[in-house]
Amino acid sequence: MQNVGIVDMVLYAPPTYALVSDMEPLNPARSLEGLIIREMAVCGPENDSVSLGLSATRKLLAKHPGIAPLIGFLHVGTESSVDKSKSISSFIRQLPELAEATNVGCCDHVHACYGGTDAFLACVKEMSSPFWDPAKRYGLVVATDIAVYQGEKAIPSGGAGAVCVLIGPDAPLIANPDPVYAGAHYWDFFKPHLGSEYPIVNGRESIDAYMANAADCYTRWADRTGLSLDDCARVVTHVPFGRQALKAMGKFIELHCERTGVELTEARAQELQSRLLPALRIPRRTGNSYTASVFTALMSTVLTGLRPGDRVLVYSYGSGHQGTMYTVTANPAAPVDIEGPAGWAEWNRRETAWEEKWIGNTAPSGPRFAGIMVPGVLDLLRDLDGRAKVQVARPTDEEPLTIAHIDVLRRREQFVSTLEAQVAALEPTDLVTVAGGAMGLESDFVLGFVTAGFRRIYSTRSRS
Known part of the structure; x- marks a missing residue:
């Protein structure tokens, strides 16, 4: 060539x-x-x-x-x-x-x-x-x-x-x-x-x-x-x-x-x-x-x-x-x-992530923002064993949230039900501590292990 x-x-x-x-x-x-x-x-x-x-x-x-x-x-x-x-x-x-x-x-x-x-x-x-x-x-x-x-x-x-x-x-x-x-x-x-x-x-x-x-x-x-x-x-x-x-x-x-x-x-x-x-x-x-x-x-x-x-x-x-x-x-x-x-x-539509939306310097993942949903962008979510990924397509204005690819191993349902039952009463800055406590795991390890349903709740609260 x-x-x-x-x-x-x-x-x-x-x-x-x-x-x-x-x-x-x-x-x-x-x-x-x-x-x-x-x-x-x-x-x-x-x-x-x-x-x-x-x-x-x-x-x-x-x-x-x-x-x-x-x-x-x-x-x-x-x-x-x-x-x-x-x-x-x-x-x-x-x-x-x-x-x-x-x-x-x-x-x-x-x-x-x-x-x-x-x-x-x-x-x-x-x-x-x-x-x-x-x-x-x-x-x-x-x-x-x-x-x-x-x-x-x-x-x-x-x-x-x-x-x-x-x-x-x-x-x-x-x-x-x-x-x-x-x-x-x-x-x-x-x-x-x-x-x-x-x-x-x-x-x-x-x-x-x-x-x-x-x-x-x-x-x-x-x-x-x-x-x-x-x-x-x-x-x-x-x-x-x-x-x-x-x-x-x-x-x-x-x-x-x-x-x-x-x-x-x-x-x-x-x-x-x-x-x-x-x-x-x-x-x-x-x-x-x-x-x-x-x-x-x-x-x-x-x-x-x-x-x-x-x-x-x-x-x-x-x-x-x-x-x-x-x-x-x-x-x-x-x-x-x-x-x-x-x-x-699209850059001018970005949101600031400082002050009240800033989770903090949480090892091992470093500073993290509470999260917002952007149409057409892919998320990858780990399961609790850290071995599998869920590829989630975020919704457009016309389409519901869908899971395009699922390869999730054991305990996902237990984790989701436990977490969703508690998250409604939480402030966004409390997420890391409670998410870890929900399964008796280190909070930083669990930070990315969320699901589509949970993220809808969390995203709404983080912007309110």
């Missing part, structure tokens, strides 16, 4: 958010302006990395009906796995829209925030190689994550989101064969407690590792290609928060000037820095989405407009650590036509 690259991208972010400005009281001694994040996406108990990935994939497939038989690759990048063995990609392939996609390679990629990029490059390489089945035309890559941190001071560094990328030949965004890599063994960010989503973070070391890796990748990319920032109309980086992306761009500019011998004037510095700024548009409204972060930044850049032939420099990073730099080019023969979040209208 020729000119393999990005055919389309779709973003799904939770319909709830917290204003970062409202979080200042959590850490009065620290200004949050440096995050350059306006809103932080917040998940409810009905969301996990699987439900986010499912919703993003379903949105993309709705834009491209009938492509399922032509899909030969379905890989997921995540660091928010819900199972130590079963892949998120295996959950995604249960979508009715993928029923005809049976001859498909299916796998997850895990390396902190880098997994989505690894899945993307693996797909591009396979589709460009003799190993690819010529009967197939497309690959799907999903990057999905929920970023949560322990302790009130760290909450503003979180976020959530999923991006589904459709990859194919003669793409509007051609992936150039120029990736370079840099990495080392670091203990800057890791999650050794398998029952918790909270990372152990060495903040200073993590930032230093990011910057050193960014410098290594730029140097290696420039050496390999003979190109420089002058050859790139836009720059995209991994965005854990806005200031980090700006610092990375500053390092690229510094290295560019050292290599070219060009004097850096203030005007020139501002012009080069402006090549990154479009990438921050979506991340400012989702916060950190780990593996999806670099794709939300790339999507932001595309939405601001690219001219035919424009080259975009992309830097992706994951703690631990691994980084990659590569470029994509706007195909003059296939105009880029990637839609934003419905003209941003």
Whole structure:
């Protein structure tokens, strides 16, 4: 296949958010302006990395009906796995829209925030190689994550989101064969407690590792290609928060000037820095989405407009650590036509999740919102054994709530009847404690184990 690259991208972010400005009281001694994040996406108990990935994939497939038989690759990048063995990609392939996609390679990629990029490059390489089945035309890559941190001071560094990328030949965004890599063994960010989503973070070391890796990748990319920032109309980086992306761009500019011998004037510095700024548009409204972060930044850049032939420099990073730099080019023969979040209208309908609707910093799932119902979005609910999933389609205005896929094991009915009998008298903030007590289980473990009938009650009360 020729000119393999990005055919389309779709973003799904939770319909709830917290204003970062409202979080200042959590850490009065620290200004949050440096995050350059306006809103932080917040998940409810009905969301996990699987439900986010499912919703993003379903949105993309709705834009491209009938492509399922032509899909030969379905890989997921995540660091928010819900199972130590079963892949998120295996959950995604249960979508009715993928029923005809049976001859498909299916796998997850895990390396902190880098997994989505690894899945993307693996797909591009396979589709460009003799190993690819010529009967197939497309690959799907999903990057999905929920970023949560322990302790009130760290909450503003979180976020959530999923991006589904459709990859194919003669793409509007051609992936150039120029990736370079840099990495080392670091203990800057890791999650050794398998029952918790909270990372152990060495903040200073993590930032230093990011910057050193960014410098290594730029140097290696420039050496390999003979190109420089002058050859790139836009720059995209991994965005854990806005200031980090700006610092990375500053390092690229510094290295560019050292290599070219060009004097850096203030005007020139501002012009080069402006090549990154479009990438921050979506991340400012989702916060950190780990593996999806670099794709939300790339999507932001595309939405601001690219001219035919424009080259975009992309830097992706994951703690631990691994980084990659590569470029994509706007195909003059296939105009880029990637839609934003419905003209941003759906984002403007999102609800704030702070203050009275905020459940709190509940390990192991982190800060959680009480939950609202959004038509047409998928939820995944665990059973009490944690082994099965219920895929629930939320109602549209015309349709009742239906369960599209049921594979629930024992004790579900007992749990539901016990919980529904008590929930009517509860305040939303009491949910976690009582839900756990209902079955004698740890409250955090039960947080996501709700059913369609219970969620109707809970959702109504949480908005009253």
